[in-house]
Amino acid sequence: MASLFALANPKRFMDLSAALLPWLAAAAALCLAAGLILGFLAPPDYQQGDTVKLMFLHVPAAWTAMMAYGVLAAASFVGLVWRHPLADVAAKSAAPLGAVFTVLGLVTGSLWGRPMWGAWWVWDARLTSFLLLLFLYLGYIALWNAIEDELRAARAAAILGLVGAVLLPIIEYSVNWQTLHQGESIFRAGGPTIAGVFLWPLGFSALGYSLLFFTLWTVRIRTEILERRLRAVLLMGAA
Amino acid sequence: MSGLLEMGGYGAFIWPAYGVTALLLGAAVVLTWRAYARARARLAALEKP
Numbered sequence: 499m500a501s502l503f504a505l506a507n508p509k510r511f512m513d514l515s516a517a518l519l520p521w522l523a524a525a526a527a528l529c530l531a532a533g534l535i536l537g538f539l540a541p542p543d544y545q546q547g548d549t550v551k552l553m554f555l556h557v558p559a560a561w562t563a564m565m566a567y568g569v570l571a572a573a574s575f576v577g578l579v580w581r582h583p584l585a586d587v588a589a590k591s592a593a594p595l596g597a598v599f600t601v602l603g604l605v606t607g608s609l610w611g612r613p614m615w616g617a618w619w620v621w622d623a624r625l626t627s628f629l630l631l632l633f634l635y636l637g638y639i640a641l642w643n644a645i646e647d648e649l650r651a652a653r654a655a656a657i658l659g660l661v662g663a664v665l666l667p668i669i670e671y672s673v674n675w676q677t678l679h680q681g682e683s684i685f686r687a688g689g690p691t692i693a694g695v696f697l698w699p700l701g702f703s704a705l706g707y708s709l710l711f712f713t714l715w716t717v718r719i720r721t722e723i724l725e726r727r728l729r730a731v732l733l734m735g736a737a
Numbered sequence: 738m739s740g741l742l743e744m745g746g747y748g749a750f751i752w753p754a755y756g757v758t759a760l761l762l763g764a765a766v767v768l769t770w771r772a773y774a775r776a777r778a779r780l781a782a783l784e785k786p
Contacts, residue, residue: 548744551751555758598765602758609754613747710762714769721769724776731783 508584508723515716522716526709533558533703540699552610554699558707560603563631564666566596566711570638571666574659577652584719586652587726589659590642591718595711597635603628615678623672624679627665634662 537554570592577585607625608618619625638658645651673681683691690697744751 542745547747548751549747551744552754555754559758595765595769598761602761605757606754609750609757613750710766714765717769717773721773721776724773724780728776728780728783731780735783 511584512720512723515720519713519716522709522713526706526713528706529702529709530706533699533701533706536699537703540696543696546614549610549613550696552606553696554703556603556606556610557700558704559599559606560628561704562707562711563596563599563603563628564669565708566592566599566715567631567635567663567666569715570596570659571663574656578656578660583652584723586656587719587722588715589656590652591722592715593635593639593642595714595718597632597639599707599711600628600632600635604632611678617678620678622677622679623675624669624677627669627672631665631669634658634665638662 533554537551540550540554542548543550570589573585573589573592576582577589607628611620612618638655641655641658642651645654673679684697684700692700742748742752
């Protein structure tokens with residue numbers, strides 16, 4: 499915990515993230531390129547043909563959307579318990595990115611559902627709970643914008659962020675309830691049940707999406723810190 | 738070439754998926770970086786002695 503608090507010092511965060519950022523961005527770009535190229539070149543699946551390519555776009559987007567919410571909820575928790583402003587900034591900075599990945603998961607899922615299920619959308623547990631994740635992100639962002647006082651906004655948003663985390667296990671387990679969506683085939687007892695030729699591009703793609711999220715998240719946290727410093731400088735100038 | 742476009746009959750679903758992915762991820766990168774650059778430039782201008 500001590501090291502976490504050391505990192506939570508904005509000055510130290512700025513120094514460390516500046517050093518880390520180029521590496522993070524490069525790793526994200528490499529993994530994304532590898533995942534997308536390998537995925538594009540993957541052979542057609544024996545059942546779903548070329549639409550298997552959609553897996554490398556849809557699954558990583560959906561995973562990253564959920565991971566981003568996990569990050570948001572964890573930062574909210576730290577912000578609520580230890581009242582650290584950097585944790586509030588970290589939670590706030592994750593939300594718009596999470597919303598983008600959620601939209602991507604929904605749109606690519608729909609484009610996959612139409613040819614494979616014959617429906618763009620069905621109101622089953624998995625799809626509906628994932629749509630709720632989008633609304634949760636949007637509500638969280640709206641709450642931040644609705645309250646002018648930064649501290650009060652951070653408190654309220656952190657509570658919503660934390661409470662909303664109940665959605666994550668619901669999304670996770672919803673594939674076991676009446677659904678068209680396929681069940682877990684990667685992280686399951688007995689190992690993944692998809693062929694290596696699909697598993698590799700999926701792995702790179704997922705890693706690339708997560709690293710892209712962490713890269714952009716870091717930049718957004720830095721931006722928010724700079725903007726707060728900017729406001730402080732302006733206030734001092736006005737006083 | 739037409740085989741690449743058709744994607745075994747699924748081109749109409751696969752290409753838009755690549756398109757929307759490129760569009761949204763690209764926009765996220767550009768907007769994030771632009772906001773960062775703007776904040777940095779404004780702060781630098783203010784903190785200049």
